[in-house]
Amino acid sequence: MSLTDSRTLRIVLFEGQGSEPxxxxxxxxxxxxxxxxxxxxxxxxxxxxxxxxxxQSLLVLGxxxxxxxxxxxxxxxxxxxxxIDELPIDGILALARSRQESQDAFPHGDWKPWFPVIDxxxxxxxxxxxxxxxxxxxxxxxxxxxxxxxxxxxKTNCPACSRVCPEAAIMFPKYRSGPINGxxxxxxxxxxxxxxxxxxSLLGGDVYQLLRDRSEKAKSRFAKERSPDKALNxxxxxxxxxxxxxxxxxxxxxxLPSPEEIQLRAREAAQKADDARNAIxxxxxx
Amino acid sequence: xxVNPRLLYCNCTYAKVVPxxxxxxxxxxxxxxxASFDAVADLCEMSARNDPMLQEMARGGPIKIAxxxxxxxxxxxxxxxxxxxxxxxxxxxxxxxxxxxxxDKLFRPGLQPNLPLESPPAAAPEKES
Numbered sequence: 001m002s003l004t005d006s007r008t009l010r011i012v013l014f015e016g017q018g019s020e021p022x023x024x025x026x027x028x029x030x031x032x033x034x035x036x037x038x039x040x041x042x043x044x045x046x047x048x049x050x051x052x053x054x055x056q057s058l059l060v061l062g063x064x065x066x067x068x069x070x071x072x073x074x075x076x077x078x079x080x081x082x083x084i085d086e087l088p089i090d091g092i093l094a095l096a097r098s099r100q101e102s103q104d105a106f107p108h109g110d111w112k113p114w115f116p117v118i119d120x121x122x123x124x125x126x127x128x129x130x131x132x133x134x135x136x137x138x139x140x141x142x143x144x145x146x147x148x149x150x151x152x153x154x155k156t157n158c159p160a161c162s163r164v165c166p167e168a169a170i171m172f173p174k175y176r177s178g179p180i181n182g183x184x185x186x187x188x189x190x191x192x193x194x195x196x197x198x199x200x201s202l203l204g205g206d207v208y209q210l211l212r213d214r215s216e217k218a219k220s221r222f223a224k225e226r227s228p229d230k231a232l233n234x235x236x237x238x239x240x241x242x243x244x245x246x247x248x249x250x251x252x253x254x255x256l257p258s259p260e261e262i263q264l265r266a267r268e269a270a271q272k273a274d275d276a277r278n279a280i281x282x283x284x285x286x
Numbered sequence: 287x288x289v290n291p292r293l294l295y296c297n298c299t300y301a302k303v304v305p306x307x308x309x310x311x312x313x314x315x316x317x318x319x320x321a322s323f324d325a326v327a328d329l330c331e332m333s334a335r336n337d338p339m340l341q342e343m344a345r346g347g348p349i350k351i352a353x354x355x356x357x358x359x360x361x362x363x364x365x366x367x368x369x370x371x372x373x374x375x376x377x378x379x380x381x382x383x384x385x386x387x388x389x390d391k392l393f394r395p396g397l398q399p400n401l402p403l404e405s406p407p408a409a410a411p412e413k414e415s
Contacts, residue, residue, distance in 0.1 A: 024318045
């Protein structure tokens with residue numbers, strides 16, 4: 001979901017004219033609590049610049065003289081002010097939540113922000129990620145350049161597409177290690193990435209091919225032994241191995257659709273990548 | 287007259303890949319100072335949601351951003367149609383710096399741009415027939 005057309009709420013700790021400065025401990029506790037709840041917070045005494053605020057609702061908090069907030073300049077959004085002198089943190093959070101609700105502002109925090117970020121300085125538009133991803137995360141823009149189209153479709157904690165990128169151009173900033181987390185890419189990283197693709201090839205083309213093969217074997221075993229438990233165990237064992245070798249969360253592998261559906265999606269993804277590559281080739285030829 | 291860079295702090299609320307002690311330590315030092323600053327819960331979420339606030343931050347002039355790796359921060363803003371100016375942005379990496387190192391960088395005068403330099407992409411590989 002995009003917030004381009006939605007309202008967001010920003011909290012301002014105002015310590016300028018007409019208010020008493022917050023003591024540093026209160027400032028920290030207030031900011032920390034609000035950030036933990038997903039709010040953006042600005043601290044200002046109006047003497048230095050903070051970022052401009054023309055598309056947000058503002059909730060201005062402060063220890064205002066006489067409990068009365070000074071008039072604030074109008075901005076393109078609703079501004080309200082509340083005196084927080086002697087108000088406990090819970091009360092401040094309640095104020096912020098109430099303001100968020102009354103302004104119909106976006107409630108943050110219902111989704112762990114896990115999605116690929118493309119380093120276009122490195123991306124060669126080879127479309128391997130688009131071909132690989134079965135969840136429709138990738139697409140191409142009007143210029144047939146790779147883009148991340150559906151952030152919400154990405155499987156949390158799964159960095160698989162970054163593993164198939166030959167240029168280490170795909171980052172997951174929440175990932176634990178580099179270069180996938182955005183750390184600098186060095187030659188050793190590139191060799192390691194290539195090696196992973198080679199391993200994948202040795203296993204049967206790609207991890208999805210491996211899944212299909214394993215699934216067929218499991219089916220065969222099921223047919224011979226007529227034991228659904230054994231077949232299921234076999235599948236789980238193979239998926240666990242994939243999770244360990246490919247760094248793909250087991251829950252992601254377990255949530256994959258049927259082998260037939262996987263094949264269908266893989267064909268569709270490959271077709272999308274082919275179409276984009278062909279379009280680029282045609283444009284270059286013209 | 288040289289303009290003081292704005293300060294932006296990311297709390298990495300939704301994944302906590304920044305060490306909590308580092309994040310809290312830097313926020314505490316910001317709050318102990320008399321500096322104005324912006325703080326956001328999580329730049330990743332804002333980027334994923336194309337939060338317009340990123341555009342406002344990107345176009346506001348020189349800025350120091352306390353978050354994570356400069357390459358990640360650069361492309362997170364870019365993904366939200368909020369490209370950062372390479373000449374007037376310094377990213378302080380809370381995943382690798384200590385509290386003292388990060389605070390020194392945030393409060394030292396001026397700005398040392400450190401976004402990755404633009405490099406021409408390599409040629410796309412030939413399509414297999």
